[in-house]
Amino acid sequence: MRWRRGVLLLAAALTLLFALAGYDVSGRLVNGGFVPGSAPSAVTHKTMEGFGGGAPDLVLLAHTRGTVDAPEARRNGLRLVSRLLADHRVTDVDSYWTGAVRHGTPATPAAAGAANALTQRLRTPDGHTAVALVRLHGSAGDVRAAMDRLLPEVMGRQGPLEVRATGQAAALKDLEDQSGRDLRAAELIATPAVLLLLLWAFGSLWAALLPLLVGAVAVAGAMAVLRALTAWTEVSVFALNLTTAVGMAMAVDYSLFLVARYREERAADVPHDAAIQRMMITGGRTVVVSAAVVGSALTGLLLLPLYFLRSLAWAGLAVVALAAVAALLVVPAALSCLGGRRAGTDWFARRRLRGPVERGRWYRLATSVMRRPVAVSVGGLLVLIALALPFRGAVFGLSDERVLPPTAPVASAARDLRAGLPAVAGSPIDVVLPHWQADSPRSLRELDSYALHLSALPGAAGVRTVTGVYVLGRSVMSCPAAPTDPLVRRATCADLADRHRAAAGTWVAVSGPPAAYGPAGAALASSVRATDAPVAVRLAGPAAELSDIKTAIAQRLPYAAALVILCTLALLGLFTRSLFLPVKALLMNLLSLTATAGGMVWIFQEGHLRSWVGDFTVTGTTDLLTPMVAICLAFGLSMDYEVLLLSRIGEAHARTRDTVRATAVGLQSAAPLFTASAAVVIAVLLALASADITVIKLIGVTVALSLLIDTLLIRPLLVPAVMALAGSGNWWVPKGFRRMRPTTLPAVSRVPRPAAPPAPVPSELLPGGRPGEGQR
Numbered sequence: 001m002r003w004r005r006g007v008l009l010l011a012a013a014l015t016l017l018f019a020l021a022g023y024d025v026s027g028r029l030v031n032g033g034f035v036p037g038s039a040p041s042a043v044t045h046k047t048m049e050g051f052g053g054g055a056p057d058l059v060l061l062a063h064t065r066g067t068v069d070a071p072e073a074r075r076n077g078l079r080l081v082s083r084l085l086a087d088h089r090v091t092d093v094d095s096y097w098t099g100a101v102r103h104g105t106p107a108t109p110a111a112a113g114a115a116n117a118l119t120q121r122l123r124t125p126d127g128h129t130a131v132a133l134v135r136l137h138g139s140a141g142d143v144r145a146a147m148d149r150l151l152p153e154v155m156g157r158q159g160p161l162e163v164r165a166t167g168q169a170a171a172l173k174d175l176e177d178q179s180g181r182d183l184r185a186a187e188l189i190a191t192p193a194v195l196l197l198l199l200w201a202f203g204s205l206w207a208a209l210l211p212l213l214v215g216a217v218a219v220a221g222a223m224a225v226l227r228a229l230t231a232w233t234e235v236s237v238f239a240l241n242l243t244t245a246v247g248m249a250m251a252v253d254y255s256l257f258l259v260a261r262y263r264e265e266r267a268a269d270v271p272h273d274a275a276i277q278r279m280m281i282t283g284g285r286t287v288v289v290s291a292a293v294v295g296s297a298l299t300g301l302l303l304l305p306l307y308f309l310r311s312l313a314w315a316g317l318a319v320v321a322l323a324a325v326a327a328l329l330v331v332p333a334a335l336s337c338l339g340g341r342r343a344g345t346d347w348f349a350r351r352r353l354r355g356p357v358e359r360g361r362w363y364r365l366a367t368s369v370m371r372r373p374v375a376v377s378v379g380g381l382l383v384l385i386a387l388a389l390p391f392r393g394a395v396f397g398l399s400d401e402r403v404l405p406p407t408a409p410v411a412s413a414a415r416d417l418r419a420g421l422p423a424v425a426g427s428p429i430d431v432v433l434p435h436w437q438a439d440s441p442r443s444l445r446e447l448d449s450y451a452l453h454l455s456a457l458p459g460a461a462g463v464r465t466v467t468g469v470y471v472l473g474r475s476v477m478s479c480p481a482a483p484t485d486p487l488v489r490r491a492t493c494a495d496l497a498d499r500h501r502a503a504a505g506t507w508v509a510v511s512g513p514p515a516a517y518g519p520a521g522a523a524l525a526s527s528v529r530a531t532d533a534p535v536a537v538r539l540a541g542p543a544a545e546l547s548d549i550k551t552a553i554a555q556r557l558p559y560a561a562a563l564v565i566l567c568t569l570a571l572l573g574l575f576t577r578s579l580f581l582p583v584k585a586l587l588m589n590l591l592s593l594t595a596t597a598g599g600m601v602w603i604f605q606e607g608h609l610r611s612w613v614g615d616f617t618v619t620g621t622t623d624l625l626t627p628m629v630a631i632c633l634a635f636g637l638s639m640d641y642e643v644l645l646l647s648r649i650g651e652a653h654a655r656t657r658d659t660v661r662a663t664a665v666g667l668q669s670a671a672p673l674f675t676a677s678a679a680v681v682i683a684v685l686l687a688l689a690s691a692d693i694t695v696i697k698l699i700g701v702t703v704a705l706s707l708l709i710d711t712l713l714i715r716p717l718l719v720p721a722v723m724a725l726a727g728s729g730n731w732w733v734p735k736g737f738r739r740m741r742p743t744t745l746p747a748v749s750r751v752p753r754p755a756a757p758p759a760p761v762p763s764e765l766l767p768g769g770r771p772g773e774g775q776r
Contacts, residue, residue: 001273007333011213011326015220022223028230029237031172032140033308034398034625039548044432044540049091049137050502053509055428055516055541056094056133057143058150059167061413064160068096068123068130074109076159077130081107083153084134089146091137096122096130100499124420131417131424136169140234147173166413168516168542171401174410175693176237182691183241186700190687194680198252201676203346206338207259210331215251217326219244222319229314236308238629239315241696246633247319249681250294253640254327257290258283260673262335263346272340276332282651284328289575290643291324294636296567300560301632305552312629320636362671362716366664369717370724377721380713387595387709390602397621398517398546405692406617418514426461427516429525430540431508433533438466438506446534447506448475453531454510459524461511466500468493516542518621522550549624568639576646580730584722585642592638592714593631596706600627604698613701616694626695627702634706637681638714641674645715649723659730663723671716678707 035042048054062080064073077097084093085103092102096119099110110119122131134150136143147169155163198208222243229235261283265275298320301313335343357363369376404411418425431454438447448467455463456473463470469477479493500507510528513520521543528539539547565586572582600622603609607618649666656662685707688700723730 001276001332001336004333004336007329008337011217011330011333015217018217018220018224022220022225022227025223025227025230026237026240028141028227028235029240030140030144030234031176031237032143033234033236033306033311035545035549036305036552038305039545039552040538041540041544041548044430044538044544047432047434047504047538048430048507048540049135050504051499051507053092053100053499053507054135054430056167057136057169058134058147058165059170059413059417059424060132060134060154061129061164061166061417062132062158062161063129063164064162065128066160067127068161069127070160073130073160076161077132078107078109080154080158080161080163081132084132084150087146087150089136089138089142090150091135093132093134094122095119095132099495121421121423129416129420131421133424134167143169144173144176164409164413164416166401166410166417168400170410171404171414174401174404174408178404178408178693179237179241179691179696182688182693182696183244186684186687186690189690190684193683193687197676197680197683199347201252201256201680202259204342206342206345210259210334211248211251211255213334214255214323214326214330215248217330218251218319218323219247221322221326222247222315225318226311226315229311233311234307235311235314238308239311242312242629242633243315243319245684246316246636247323248684249637249677250291250320250323250640251327252680253290253644253677254287254323255331256673256677257286257644258327258331259335262343264669266340266343272343273336275340276335279335280328280332282647286643286647287324287327289571289647290640291320292571293568293639293643294320296571297564297632297636297639299567300564301628303560303563304556306549306625308625309628316632316636357665357668360668363664363668365716366667366720367660369720370660370663373721373724376717377725380718380721381591383713384591384595384709388591388598390606391594391598394597394601394605395519395621396550396624397515397519397522397619398542398549399623399626399695400516400619402617402619403623403694408692411617422514423461423511425514426511427513427518427521427542429510429512429521429528429543431510431528431533432504432538432540433506433508433535434504434538436505436535437501443534447508448478450531450533451508454508454528457524457527457531459513459520459527461513463508463510464496464500465508466497466506468496512541512543515619515621517546518619522546546624553624564635572643572646575643576650577733578731579733580726581646584719584726584730585639585646588714588718588722589635589638589642591718592706592709593635595709596634596702597627597631599705600630600698600702603701604694613689614691614697616697623695623698626698630699630702630706633699634703637678637703637707638710641670641678641710641715644674645670645719653731659727660724663720667716667720674715675711678711682707 045054060080062068062077064070066073068074068077074097077095081093081095081098081101084090085101085105085107088103090103092100094100097109098107099119101107122133123129136146138146151165151170155165195208198211199205202208202210223240226235226239226243258279262275262279265278266272270278295317298313298316301309304310401411401414406412414425438444444467447465451463451465451467451470452473452475454460455470466479468475468479479496500509510524512524515521525539525543525547529537568586569582572585573579576582603613604616605620605622610616645666648669649662652665653659653662682704685700685704689697691697691700
């Protein structure tokens with residue numbers, strides 16, 4: 001308060017400095033980081049560069065009204081491949097017109113034999129569409145830069161060819177561009193509603209500006225932190241979106257907690273400066289504990305070996321810490337500058353509770369619940385279990401181009417590819433036999449038998465390797481060691497031997513189901529691993545990546561969950577001086593999150609309520625990574641409200657030593673705050689439901705559903721019921737910790753009231769009068 005103007009000027013200067021330091025952060029973020037760098041599929045993917053094979057990063061569909069074999073179409077097809085090969089990030093191109101061509105090799109027409117055998121699969125049966133498979137190398141940022149260079153050159157009209165793009169790299173680029181457009185549209189939709197809710201929650205324009213100031217400091221600072229992180233590691237583009245959402249949510253929460261506490265003290269006739277001090281002692285302590293609890297929820301993501309999740313964790317930790325520090329510095333300084341009259345102004349005071357706390361609707365609700373704690377607890381538990389039941393049928397996968405709107409060019413091209421060339425659209429599983437060469441009659445027979453078994457596996461559409469081509473457990477083209485077949489057979493076998501042999505070993509290409517990251521592909525990858533092979537095999541491709549991601553998360557998730565649970569219990573235990581309350585809070589949150597996960601599966605995996613949340617493509621799977629981010633956000637926000645509620649209940653219990661009354665008083669004090677905060681956050685999240693990208697829609701709807709369950713069921717009903725059942729057990733602590741007491745407020749000097757006029761002295765008490773009872 002003594003340096004209030006200097007504090008505000010320093011905050012403004014730091015915000016400007018942070019904004020300048022992080023102004024170009026969006027151009028340095030990448031869309032990727034879903035596969036651990038040390039995963040077997042990632043290591044094998046690098047090995048595939050030696051074969052000139054593997055899953056293509058970019059798929060180009062060239063369509064013509066005539067035939068792709070026409071001279072003009074062939075010339076433009078060769079020119080298209082030459083443009084691709086000229087880029088230094090292109091490893092190889094496999095097209096209908098050229099066959100497989102590596103970087104640095106001129107694009108020449110394929111040999112007749114190869115064109116009639118292997119390249120035929122890259123042309124639709126009607127001859128109107130041909131395909132070019134492009135593989136890139138480098139980091140996610142390098143691939144994105146290559147896409148920015150290549151797509152403007154090769155897409156669109158190329159002579160008689162109309163070229164469209166799909167594939168993983170094209171989908172990621174379109175996903176990043178579309179997410180930016182969706183978020184800007186969501187901001188335009190949410191801004192008016194958020195401003196109105198802030199005015200209602202804070203009661204005046206001056207107070208409503210406080211969370212915007214705190215949020216500006218936090219978001220600008222987090223952008224500078226992300227910019228610094230990009231210097232030594234790759235950071236996901238979604239970290240920027242998380243920074244904005246979490247920063248504003250925490251800014252609203254912390255500012256609202258502090259301003260509400262200040263006005264309560266002012267309503268009790270505490271002077272302006274003393275009210276700010278008491279606000280910081282109580283509300284400031286709540287802000288610190290809340291930030292620590294939310295930060296511990298995000299810390300668990302740091303243990304997962306995916307930089308997509310780790311970068312989101314760093315972004316969340318930075319913005320939560322900065323929001324707490326900014327709130328503890330900016331809010332008291334701003335209130336001190338505003339003065340008692342403007343800081344205490346509440347335009348809607350008449351509509352808020354005035355008078356005894358027992359008249360409050362939240363107080364009456366809590367007392368009603370605590371009269372029937374068993375019935376309310378059982379009923380609430382049954383509702384949560386019913387909401388959680390769909391989670392039993394969750395099928396986890398990874399997102400592909402179907403998360404884009406159906407009208408997106410990448411999604412439209414992928415649909416046409418699946419319809420016209422299902423074998424090419426199928427997700428490949430690349431099987432590498434390391435350091436093993438089929439160069440003898442015996443090894444060729446072993447490879448032939450192995451390929452036959454692979455082609456007979458459920459979900460396998462075909463197999464190609466040195467010994468030929470296999471479909472449905474039979475050989476459709478055999479390549480013996482010393483071919484005596486016609487020219488077509490010899491040319492095809494030579495091409496197969498050249499592509500599937502390398503210094504690293506032998507490559508067997510298995511074509512899988514159409515969904516790259518679906519459960520059918522994962523099942524096929526497991527079957528391939530279980531099939532007896534000449535040597536221990538290594539797998540690459542989307543299905544192998546999904547399997548490795550699941551394995552990596554399953555190995556680290558118990559440690560991450562244990563870290564979050566232990567940190568949360570320790571922080572809440574120190575905050576509440578209780579053993580039961582932290583356990584109760586954690587169990588309530590887990591119940592809420594389980595019900596939220598069930599609702600998420602019911603809506604997005606099974607496809608319900610699409611008319612409410614906006615249309616999207618139902619894939620029958622749930623994305624493996626995006627819900628983890630949504631659940632972490634929901635956990636942090638729920639614990640934020642739990643800390644606020646427990647702080648108010650603890651203060652009331654310290655005064656009354658009555659658990660029932662303390663719970664009712666605490667709910668009456670805290671419920672208006674966390675419901676107002678939840679309304680602001682839900683308004684922002686529901687605006688995200690208008691996004692065309694399914695993963696953004698999923699985050700918005702899932703977190704909003706969690707907050708609705710929390711504010712409508714957990715806090716007002718289950719918390720009072722459980723606390724009433726626990727009774728004095730809520731506050732039990734071991735003997736060694738009983739000396740710890742909650743923080744007490746210092747005494748403050750209240751405004752002196754005018755003294756009452758003295759009563760007239762009776763005549764008998766005056767000198768000379770008769771002594772009365774009082775004189776005796």
